[in-house]
Amino acid sequence: MDASGQSPYSHRMDATTSTRKLGRRPKAVGGEAAREAILDAAERLFAARGFNGVTVRHIGEAAGVDPALAHYYFATKRGVFDAVFLRRAPPLNAERERLLDELEARPADEVTPADVIAAFVEPALERWAHGGPGWKAYLALVAQVNNTPEWGGETMTRYFDPVVHRVIALMRRCLPDAHDVDLYWCYHFLSGALTLTLAETGRIDRLSGGACASSDYPAVSTRLPEAMAAAFVAVTARGRASDR
Amino acid sequence: MDASGQSPYSHRMDATTSTRKLGRRPKAVGGEAAREAILDAAERLFAARGFNGVTVRHIGEAAGVDPALAHYYFATKRGVFDAVFLRRAPPLNAERERLLDELEARPADEVTPADVIAAFVEPALERWAHGGPGWKAYLALVAQVNNTPEWGGETMTRYFDPVVHRVIALMRRCLPDAHDVDLYWCYHFLSGALTLTLAETGRIDRLSGGACASSDYPAVSTRLPEAMAAAFVAVTARGRASDR
DNA sequence: GTGTTTTTTCAACATGCGGTGAAATATGAT
DNA sequence: ATCATATTTCACCGCATGTTGAAAAAACAC
Numbered sequence: 449m450d451a452s453g454q455s456p457y458s459h460r461m462d463a464t465t466s467t468r469k470l471g472r473r474p475k476a477v478g479g480e481a482a483r484e485a486i487l488d489a490a491e492r493l494f495a496a497r498g499f500n501g502v503t504v505r506h507i508g509e510a511a512g513v514d515p516a517l518a519h520y521y522f523a524t525k526r527g528v529f530d531a532v533f534l535r536r537a538p539p540l541n542a543e544r545e546r547l548l549d550e551l552e553a554r555p556a557d558e559v560t561p562a563d564v565i566a567a568f569v570e571p572a573l574e575r576w577a578h579g580g581p582g583w584k585a586y587l588a589l590v591a592q593v594n595n596t597p598e599w600g601g602e603t604m605t606r607y608f609d610p611v612v613h614r615v616i617a618l619m620r621r622c623l624p625d626a627h628d629v630d631l632y633w634c635y636h637f638l639s640g641a642l643t644l645t646l647a648e649t650g651r652i653d654r655l656s657g658g659a660c661a662s663s664d665y666p667a668v669s670t671r672l673p674e675a676m677a678a679a680f681v682a683v684t685a686r687g688r689a690s691d692r
Numbered sequence: 693m694d695a696s697g698q699s700p701y702s703h704r705m706d707a708t709t710s711t712r713k714l715g716r717r718p719k720a721v722g723g724e725a726a727r728e729a730i731l732d733a734a735e736r737l738f739a740a741r742g743f744n745g746v747t748v749r750h751i752g753e754a755a756g757v758d759p760a761l762a763h764y765y766f767a768t769k770r771g772v773f774d775a776v777f778l779r780r781a782p783p784l785n786a787e788r789e790r791l792l793d794e795l796e797a798r799p800a801d802e803v804t805p806a807d808v809i810a811a812f813v814e815p816a817l818e819r820w821a822h823g824g825p826g827w828k829a830y831l832a833l834v835a836q837v838n839n840t841p842e843w844g845g846e847t848m849t850r851y852f853d854p855v856v857h858r859v860i861a862l863m864r865r866c867l868p869d870a871h872d873v874d875l876y877w878c879y880h881f882l883s884g885a886l887t888l889t890l891a892e893t894g895r896i897d898r899l900s901g902g903a904c905a906s907s908d909y910p911a912v913s914t915r916l917p918e919a920m921a922a923a924f925v926a927v928t929a930r931g932r933a934s935d936r
Numbered sequence: 937g938t939g940t941t942t943t944t945t946c947a948a949c950a951t952g953c954g955g956t957g958a959a960a961t962a963t964g965a966t
Numbered sequence: 967a968t969c970a971t972a973t974t975t976c977a978c979c980g981c982a983t984g985t986t987g988a989a990a991a992a993a994c995a996c
Binding site: 458482495496497498499500501566591592594595596597598602604605608612613627629630632633634635636637638639640641642643644645647648649650651652654655656659660667668672674675676677678679680681682683 | 739740741742743744745773832834835837838840842843844846848849853856857872873874876877878879880881882883884885886887888891892893894895896898899903904911912913914915916918919920921922923924926927
Binding site for chain 2: 942943
């Protein structure tokens with residue numbers, strides 16, 4: 449379709465270091481700025497209204513940019529969405545891996561289920577609370593995708609399964625008698641509790657008559673690991689007669 | 693706009709009893725059949741692809757009906773959605789209320805947190821497992837709305853808050869030392885775990901390599917109340933120094 | 937049958953959609 | 967300045983959208 453030498457759509461995470469020196473690829477700072485503006489706007493809009501509730505024109509307008517630029521950089525609307533989803537996954541997972549490394553280095557009897565859960569949820573919760581509106585929108589988007597039938601499950605699998613497998617493995621280590629099926633189901637419950645929190649629908653605010661706030665990071669940070677650790681312990685405590 | 697005597701869009705839950713007798717309103721059985729066909733098709737499509745992922749033409753085609761009929765019966769696409777959401781809420785909540793009545797009639801020390809949770813989740817899980825594809829789609833739709841920012845929280849509040857307040861009240865009765873804030877947050881986690889289950893994304897199937905199935909009703913029914921009851925107990929066990 | 941009302945079909949509307957391709961502009965090397 | 971490339975703008979395409987109003991068909995009362 450395009451006869452130009454360089455195909456435009458590519459994830460260039462590099463080139464940010466040498467923006468002003470010469471080299472064979474100057475690339476332009478203006479280009480990257482527009483690209484990021486599109487991603488930021490799309491991130492916020494997709495999180496608020498879902499993939500089908502947003503148009504390329506909305507994104508362009510919100511980013512202060514011609515809508516056709518979205519196609520120039522990402523080829524298609526779905527390409528914009530994928531780029532949004534991809535952008536913040538590596539740093540988030542990297543910190544999760546780092547915390548899991550620390551736990552793995554400790555003796556097994558010095559690691560509690562709450563520690564493992566905290567290593568999984570805390571990197572997300574911390575960015576959700578203190579990472580700025582971009583992270584907040586991104587995590588709400590992840591939460592939304594996690595609860596979307598059909599392609600939701602597959603998308604989450606692709607981006608987040610490796611770290612989850614490590615969480616399960618660590619949990620297995622500190623709950624040696626647990627059946628794997630129980631561990632998977634408990635992770636499933638944990639995942640649901642976490643993603644509903646990140647979605648920040650405001651329902652708990654209304655339900656509690658203002659006693660609780662959807663955005664209350666300390667309230668979640670102290671209760672979620674405690675609650676779900678108890679869930680893991682209770683469910684895996686005894687041999688189970690039924691199923692499998 | 694319309695000069696005819698009877699405005700067409702109205703929730704007529706009556707008239708089903710006297711369909712064949714005379715009276716001033718014969719109403720027609722064909723009409724109700726088409727109406728239900730539209731709701732069934734819309735239910736399935738909205739659950740699978742979300743409000744904005746479905747068109748009125750899709751609904752008409754899936755229902756085997758002219759798309760304009762959707763406007764004849766429900767005035768607008770949003771009207772179809774609201775009618776879908778409304779249709780199955782009363783029977784679901786009615787059974788929840790019935791089970792909560794039973795628990796309320798029992799002495800407080802004979803009701804466990806797991807009982808209260810089961811009274812809340814079991815009516816949903818049972819229909820999800822054995823209620824047929826209509827209920828399955830409906831519950832997936834509820835799950836999706838529950839995790840939708842902005843209007844998701846408000847919609848859920850309107851339809852489901854009364855029964856949730858009764859759940860909290862019963863939980864307060866069997867955990868007398870609990871702080872209300874802790875109860876609300878634990879309900880929030882429970883709600884997240886339940887709705888992710890009902891969304892049935894298939895993620896746990898992939899994650900577990902087939903050891904777990906998203907649609908495994910006994911697996912959920914035995915574990916979810918147990919897990920979340922332990923969460924309630926653990927979080928509310930002690931006086932909490934932080935927040936509030 | 938006639939007449940009335942409800943239900944269904946059909947064609948069309950204004951608008952907005954994702955996407956395209958060429959022209960215009962900016963950028964930087966030589 | 968000149969040229970090549972990267973970026974941005976703009977007009978436009980074909981198509982799908984929600985919705986409408988009038989006509990046709992069916993259902994029913996008499």
